[in-house]
Amino acid sequence: MPNARNKAYEFVFLGGTNNTYAFITDQEVVYELKFKPSSYIFGNQPPFTEFAFEFVIEVAENPLPDLPPLDRLIPLTIASIFNDFFALKETVVVYICENADGRASSRNRKFNQWFERSSRTGLSFVKFDYHFGTEVDFFYTSIIMRIDNPRMADVITAFQALSANYNQPDK
Template identity: 40%
Template sequence: MLSENINPYKFRFAGDEFNSYLFTTVQGAAYTVKFKPTPYLFEAYSEIREQVYELVIDLTRPTSSKPRLDPAIAVTIAAICHDFFVDKERILLYICETADARHMARVRKFGAWFYEFNDSGFLKIDTSFPDTNGITYYLSLIFRMGHPHRHTIIDEFERLARNYNEDK
Protein backbone atom coordinates (compact mmCIF):
# COMPACT_ATOMS: atom_id res chain seq x y z
CA MET A 1 0.00 0.00 0.00
CA LEU A 2 1.31 3.41 -0.94
CA SER A 3 -0.22 5.10 2.08
CA GLU A 4 0.76 2.68 4.84
CA ASN A 5 3.22 5.14 6.39
CA ILE A 6 0.94 8.17 6.17
CA ASN A 7 -1.19 9.17 9.14
CA PRO A 8 -4.67 10.63 8.69
CA TYR A 9 -5.35 14.19 9.74
CA LYS A 10 -7.22 14.61 12.99
CA PHE A 11 -10.91 14.78 12.26
CA ARG A 12 -14.01 15.32 14.30
CA PHE A 13 -17.58 14.19 13.95
CA ALA A 14 -19.79 17.27 13.80
CA GLY A 15 -23.04 15.32 13.64
CA ASP A 16 -25.88 17.31 12.09
CA GLU A 17 -28.44 15.94 9.63
CA PHE A 18 -25.65 15.00 7.20
CA ASN A 19 -23.46 13.07 9.68
CA SER A 20 -20.61 15.48 8.89
CA TYR A 21 -16.94 15.03 9.69
CA LEU A 22 -14.46 17.92 9.55
CA PHE A 23 -10.70 18.11 9.06
CA THR A 24 -8.05 20.64 8.07
CA THR A 25 -4.84 19.92 6.16
CA VAL A 26 -1.35 21.21 6.99
CA GLN A 27 -1.75 23.58 4.03
CA GLY A 28 -4.84 25.08 5.72
CA ALA A 29 -7.47 23.57 3.42
CA ALA A 30 -10.65 22.62 5.27
CA TYR A 31 -12.83 19.68 4.26
CA THR A 32 -16.26 18.47 5.25
CA VAL A 33 -17.09 14.84 4.57
CA LYS A 34 -20.84 14.26 4.67
CA PHE A 35 -22.95 11.15 4.75
CA LYS A 36 -26.35 12.39 3.56
CA PRO A 37 -29.27 10.03 4.23
CA THR A 38 -30.53 8.75 0.88
CA PRO A 39 -33.47 6.44 1.63
CA TYR A 40 -35.13 7.03 -1.76
CA LEU A 41 -32.56 4.84 -3.55
CA PHE A 42 -34.07 1.66 -2.07
CA GLU A 43 -37.42 3.09 -1.05
CA ALA A 44 -39.31 -0.17 -1.60
CA TYR A 45 -37.00 -2.08 0.77
CA SER A 46 -37.71 -1.11 4.37
CA GLU A 47 -34.91 -3.38 5.62
CA ILE A 48 -32.22 -1.32 3.84
CA ARG A 49 -33.58 2.11 2.83
CA GLU A 50 -32.48 3.76 6.09
CA GLN A 51 -28.93 2.39 5.65
CA VAL A 52 -28.17 4.34 2.44
CA TYR A 53 -26.03 7.48 2.57
CA GLU A 54 -24.58 9.61 -0.17
CA LEU A 55 -20.90 10.35 0.41
CA VAL A 56 -20.09 14.01 -0.26
CA ILE A 57 -16.58 15.43 0.01
CA ASP A 58 -16.59 19.23 0.17
CA LEU A 59 -13.56 21.48 0.09
CA THR A 60 -15.00 24.18 2.36
CA ARG A 61 -11.89 26.37 2.55
CA PRO A 62 -9.29 26.12 -0.20
CA THR A 63 -5.71 27.22 0.33
CA SER A 64 -4.56 30.56 -1.02
CA SER A 65 -1.64 28.95 -2.82
CA LYS A 66 -1.73 26.34 -5.57
CA PRO A 67 -2.56 23.07 -3.80
CA ARG A 68 0.05 20.34 -3.93
CA LEU A 69 -0.58 16.62 -3.82
CA ASP A 70 -1.43 15.61 -0.26
CA PRO A 71 -1.78 11.83 0.22
CA ALA A 72 -2.95 12.38 3.82
CA ILE A 73 -6.30 13.62 2.44
CA ALA A 74 -7.09 10.18 0.97
CA VAL A 75 -5.93 8.47 4.16
CA THR A 76 -8.16 10.77 6.22
CA ILE A 77 -11.24 10.21 4.04
CA ALA A 78 -10.67 6.44 4.28
CA ALA A 79 -10.39 6.72 8.09
CA ILE A 80 -13.60 8.76 8.22
CA CYS A 81 -15.45 6.18 6.09
CA HIS A 82 -14.15 3.42 8.35
CA ASP A 83 -15.40 5.34 11.39
CA PHE A 84 -18.82 5.79 9.76
CA PHE A 85 -19.12 2.05 9.04
CA VAL A 86 -17.89 0.84 12.45
CA ASP A 87 -20.42 -1.62 13.94
CA LYS A 88 -23.19 -0.52 11.54
CA GLU A 89 -24.63 -1.84 8.32
CA ARG A 90 -24.42 1.08 5.94
CA ILE A 91 -24.47 1.55 2.20
CA LEU A 92 -22.55 4.42 0.61
CA LEU A 93 -23.57 6.02 -2.66
CA TYR A 94 -20.90 8.08 -4.39
CA ILE A 95 -21.82 10.25 -7.40
CA CYS A 96 -18.94 11.84 -9.27
CA GLU A 97 -19.57 15.58 -9.63
CA THR A 98 -19.81 16.71 -13.28
CA ALA A 99 -20.13 20.51 -12.96
CA ASP A 100 -16.46 21.24 -13.70
CA ALA A 101 -16.06 18.45 -16.31
CA ARG A 102 -13.50 16.65 -14.11
CA HIS A 103 -15.79 13.71 -13.35
CA MET A 104 -13.62 11.13 -15.14
CA ALA A 105 -10.65 12.11 -12.95
CA ARG A 106 -12.92 11.68 -9.92
CA VAL A 107 -14.02 8.24 -11.12
CA ARG A 108 -10.38 7.15 -11.41
CA LYS A 109 -9.35 8.70 -8.08
CA PHE A 110 -12.30 7.28 -6.15
CA GLY A 111 -11.73 3.82 -7.64
CA ALA A 112 -8.03 3.97 -6.79
CA TRP A 113 -8.81 5.06 -3.23
CA PHE A 114 -11.27 2.20 -2.81
CA TYR A 115 -8.78 -0.42 -3.97
CA GLU A 116 -5.99 1.16 -1.92
CA PHE A 117 -7.92 1.18 1.35
CA ASN A 118 -10.31 -1.76 1.01
CA ASP A 119 -9.36 -4.58 3.32
CA SER A 120 -11.42 -7.05 1.25
CA GLY A 121 -14.35 -6.56 3.60
CA PHE A 122 -16.24 -4.24 1.26
CA LEU A 123 -17.80 -4.53 -2.17
CA LYS A 124 -18.01 -1.68 -4.69
CA ILE A 125 -20.39 -1.80 -7.63
CA ASP A 126 -20.38 0.85 -10.33
CA THR A 127 -22.80 2.09 -12.93
CA SER A 128 -23.29 5.11 -15.15
CA PHE A 129 -26.31 7.09 -16.30
CA PRO A 130 -26.25 9.22 -19.45
CA ASP A 131 -28.55 12.23 -19.46
CA THR A 132 -30.24 13.90 -22.42
CA ASN A 133 -27.44 16.52 -22.65
CA GLY A 134 -24.78 13.90 -23.31
CA ILE A 135 -23.29 14.04 -19.80
CA THR A 136 -22.65 10.68 -18.17
CA TYR A 137 -23.01 10.42 -14.40
CA TYR A 138 -20.88 7.82 -12.65
CA LEU A 139 -22.14 6.23 -9.46
CA SER A 140 -20.73 3.70 -7.03
CA LEU A 141 -22.24 1.79 -4.14
CA ILE A 142 -20.05 0.51 -1.32
CA PHE A 143 -21.19 -1.86 1.40
CA ARG A 144 -19.87 -4.70 3.52
CA MET A 145 -19.25 -7.93 1.68
CA GLY A 146 -21.17 -9.72 4.42
CA HIS A 147 -24.19 -7.36 4.39
CA PRO A 148 -27.25 -9.52 5.13
CA HIS A 149 -29.12 -7.98 2.16
CA ARG A 150 -26.20 -7.81 -0.31
CA HIS A 151 -28.05 -9.73 -3.02
CA THR A 152 -31.04 -7.38 -2.82
CA ILE A 153 -28.70 -4.36 -2.93
CA ILE A 154 -26.85 -5.65 -6.00
CA ASP A 155 -29.99 -6.77 -7.84
CA GLU A 156 -31.88 -3.54 -7.14
CA PHE A 157 -28.96 -1.28 -8.05
CA GLU A 158 -28.50 -3.16 -11.33
CA ARG A 159 -32.25 -2.98 -11.99
CA LEU A 160 -32.25 0.79 -11.36
CA ALA A 161 -29.33 1.22 -13.77
CA ARG A 162 -30.99 -0.92 -16.46
CA ASN A 163 -34.31 0.90 -16.13
CA TYR A 164 -32.70 4.31 -16.22
CA ASN A 165 -30.59 3.46 -19.26
CA GLU A 166 -33.58 1.94 -21.10
CA ASP A 167 -35.52 5.20 -20.62
CA LYS A 168 -32.86 7.14 -22.55
Protein backbone atom coordinates in the same frame (compact mmCIF):
# COMPACT_ATOMS: atom_id res chain seq x y z
CA MET B 1 -2.30 17.22 11.99
CA PRO B 2 -1.40 13.65 11.09
CA ASN B 3 -2.12 10.93 13.62
CA ALA B 4 1.16 9.05 14.09
CA ARG B 5 -0.54 5.74 14.92
CA ASN B 6 -2.36 5.25 11.60
CA LYS B 7 -0.70 7.97 9.51
CA ALA B 8 -3.99 9.71 8.75
CA TYR B 9 -5.18 13.19 9.57
CA GLU B 10 -7.18 13.56 12.73
CA PHE B 11 -10.83 14.13 11.98
CA VAL B 12 -13.87 15.28 13.89
CA PHE B 13 -17.46 14.17 13.59
CA LEU B 14 -19.55 17.34 13.34
CA GLY B 15 -22.80 15.38 13.10
CA GLY B 16 -25.91 17.13 11.91
CA THR B 17 -28.46 15.99 9.35
CA ASN B 18 -25.72 15.06 6.89
CA ASN B 19 -23.47 13.13 9.29
CA THR B 20 -20.58 15.51 8.55
CA TYR B 21 -16.93 14.74 9.27
CA ALA B 22 -14.10 17.24 8.81
CA PHE B 23 -10.31 17.28 8.74
CA ILE B 24 -7.53 19.75 7.95
CA THR B 25 -4.49 18.87 5.84
CA ASP B 26 -0.92 20.03 6.38
CA GLN B 27 -1.60 22.66 3.69
CA GLU B 28 -4.50 24.02 5.83
CA VAL B 29 -7.12 22.75 3.34
CA VAL B 30 -10.34 21.85 5.14
CA TYR B 31 -12.26 18.85 3.81
CA GLU B 32 -15.79 17.88 4.76
CA LEU B 33 -17.13 14.40 4.17
CA LYS B 34 -20.88 14.03 4.38
CA PHE B 35 -23.09 10.98 4.52
CA LYS B 36 -26.49 12.33 3.54
CA PRO B 37 -29.50 10.13 4.35
CA SER B 38 -30.80 9.08 0.93
CA SER B 39 -33.75 6.75 1.22
CA TYR B 40 -34.89 7.81 -2.27
CA ILE B 41 -31.96 5.96 -3.91
CA PHE B 42 -33.68 2.60 -3.60
CA GLY B 43 -37.16 3.93 -4.30
CA ASN B 44 -38.05 4.30 -0.62
CA GLN B 45 -38.38 0.53 -0.28
CA PRO B 46 -37.32 -1.13 2.96
CA PRO B 47 -35.00 -2.61 4.08
CA PHE B 48 -32.61 -0.20 2.39
CA THR B 49 -34.13 3.17 3.31
CA GLU B 50 -32.71 3.52 6.79
CA PHE B 51 -29.22 2.39 5.76
CA ALA B 52 -28.77 4.30 2.47
CA PHE B 53 -26.53 7.36 2.36
CA GLU B 54 -25.05 9.51 -0.37
CA PHE B 55 -21.35 10.25 0.15
CA VAL B 56 -20.09 13.75 -0.62
CA ILE B 57 -16.52 15.07 -0.42
CA GLU B 58 -16.16 18.85 -0.34
CA VAL B 59 -13.26 21.22 -0.03
CA ALA B 60 -14.76 23.50 2.62
CA GLU B 61 -11.82 25.91 2.75
CA ASN B 62 -8.83 26.22 0.45
CA PRO B 63 -6.28 28.91 1.35
CA LEU B 64 -4.10 27.87 -1.61
CA PRO B 65 -4.13 29.80 -4.91
CA ASP B 66 -4.83 26.59 -6.88
CA LEU B 67 -6.57 23.27 -6.40
CA PRO B 68 -5.24 21.32 -3.40
CA PRO B 69 -2.19 19.21 -4.24
CA LEU B 70 -2.14 15.42 -4.06
CA ASP B 71 -1.82 14.33 -0.46
CA ARG B 72 -0.99 10.74 0.47
CA LEU B 73 -2.74 11.06 3.86
CA ILE B 74 -6.17 11.85 2.41
CA PRO B 75 -7.01 8.25 1.34
CA LEU B 76 -6.01 6.97 4.78
CA THR B 77 -8.11 9.65 6.43
CA ILE B 78 -11.13 8.81 4.27
CA ALA B 79 -10.62 5.13 5.16
CA SER B 80 -10.59 6.01 8.86
CA ILE B 81 -13.79 8.03 8.46
CA PHE B 82 -15.43 5.14 6.58
CA ASN B 83 -14.48 2.79 9.41
CA ASP B 84 -16.11 5.16 11.87
CA PHE B 85 -19.28 5.71 9.82
CA PHE B 86 -19.79 2.06 8.84
CA ALA B 87 -20.31 0.88 12.42
CA LEU B 88 -23.54 -0.80 11.25
CA LYS B 89 -22.77 -3.52 8.75
CA GLU B 90 -26.04 -2.86 6.86
CA THR B 91 -24.89 0.63 5.84
CA VAL B 92 -24.80 1.32 2.09
CA VAL B 93 -23.14 4.42 0.66
CA VAL B 94 -23.64 5.74 -2.85
CA TYR B 95 -21.04 8.05 -4.36
CA ILE B 96 -22.10 10.07 -7.41
CA CYS B 97 -19.42 12.13 -9.12
CA GLU B 98 -20.74 15.65 -9.45
CA ASN B 99 -20.36 16.98 -13.00
CA ALA B 100 -21.60 20.58 -13.00
CA ASP B 101 -18.10 21.73 -13.99
CA GLY B 102 -17.38 18.85 -16.40
CA ARG B 103 -14.84 17.25 -14.05
CA ALA B 104 -16.76 14.08 -13.14
CA SER B 105 -14.23 11.85 -14.90
CA SER B 106 -11.38 13.37 -12.86
CA ARG B 107 -13.35 13.01 -9.63
CA ASN B 108 -14.13 9.39 -10.45
CA ARG B 109 -10.48 8.63 -11.19
CA LYS B 110 -9.32 10.31 -7.96
CA PHE B 111 -11.96 8.57 -5.86
CA ASN B 112 -11.01 5.18 -7.36
CA GLN B 113 -7.34 5.86 -6.55
CA TRP B 114 -8.26 6.79 -2.97
CA PHE B 115 -10.41 3.70 -2.59
CA GLU B 116 -7.71 1.41 -4.01
CA ARG B 117 -5.04 2.93 -1.79
CA SER B 118 -7.23 2.69 1.32
CA SER B 119 -8.23 -0.91 0.52
CA ARG B 120 -4.58 -1.89 0.96
CA THR B 121 -4.90 -0.93 4.63
CA GLY B 122 -7.04 -4.01 5.32
CA LEU B 123 -10.48 -2.41 5.16
CA SER B 124 -13.35 -4.78 4.63
CA PHE B 125 -15.32 -2.80 2.05
CA VAL B 126 -16.45 -3.58 -1.47
CA LYS B 127 -17.27 -1.10 -4.22
CA PHE B 128 -19.41 -1.63 -7.29
CA ASP B 129 -19.28 0.92 -10.11
CA TYR B 130 -22.15 1.89 -12.39
CA HIS B 131 -22.74 4.44 -15.14
CA PHE B 132 -26.14 6.08 -15.29
CA GLY B 133 -27.42 7.84 -18.39
CA THR B 134 -26.45 7.94 -22.03
CA GLU B 135 -23.03 7.86 -23.70
CA VAL B 136 -23.07 11.66 -23.82
CA ASP B 137 -24.74 12.55 -20.51
CA PHE B 138 -23.95 10.11 -17.71
CA PHE B 139 -22.92 9.88 -14.07
CA TYR B 140 -20.13 7.85 -12.52
CA THR B 141 -21.71 6.13 -9.55
CA SER B 142 -20.41 3.69 -6.97
CA ILE B 143 -22.05 1.78 -4.15
CA ILE B 144 -19.87 0.94 -1.18
CA MET B 145 -20.65 -1.41 1.66
CA ARG B 146 -18.97 -3.63 4.17
CA ILE B 147 -18.04 -7.06 2.89
CA ASP B 148 -20.15 -8.59 5.68
CA ASN B 149 -23.33 -6.67 4.79
CA PRO B 150 -26.08 -9.31 5.18
CA ARG B 151 -28.14 -7.64 2.42
CA MET B 152 -25.35 -7.28 -0.15
CA ALA B 153 -27.04 -9.41 -2.83
CA ASP B 154 -30.34 -7.54 -2.41
CA VAL B 155 -28.60 -4.15 -2.53
CA ILE B 156 -26.74 -5.07 -5.73
CA THR B 157 -29.92 -6.39 -7.35
CA ALA B 158 -31.87 -3.25 -6.41
CA PHE B 159 -29.11 -0.96 -7.66
CA GLN B 160 -28.75 -2.86 -10.92
CA ALA B 161 -32.51 -2.54 -11.47
CA LEU B 162 -32.30 1.17 -10.74
CA SER B 163 -29.41 1.51 -13.20
CA ALA B 164 -31.27 -0.45 -15.90
CA ASN B 165 -34.42 1.66 -15.46
CA TYR B 166 -32.45 4.90 -15.56
CA ASN B 167 -30.49 3.89 -18.65
CA GLN B 168 -33.56 2.98 -20.72
CA PRO B 169 -34.30 5.53 -23.45
CA ASP B 170 -37.50 7.55 -23.10
CA LYS B 171 -40.40 6.05 -24.98
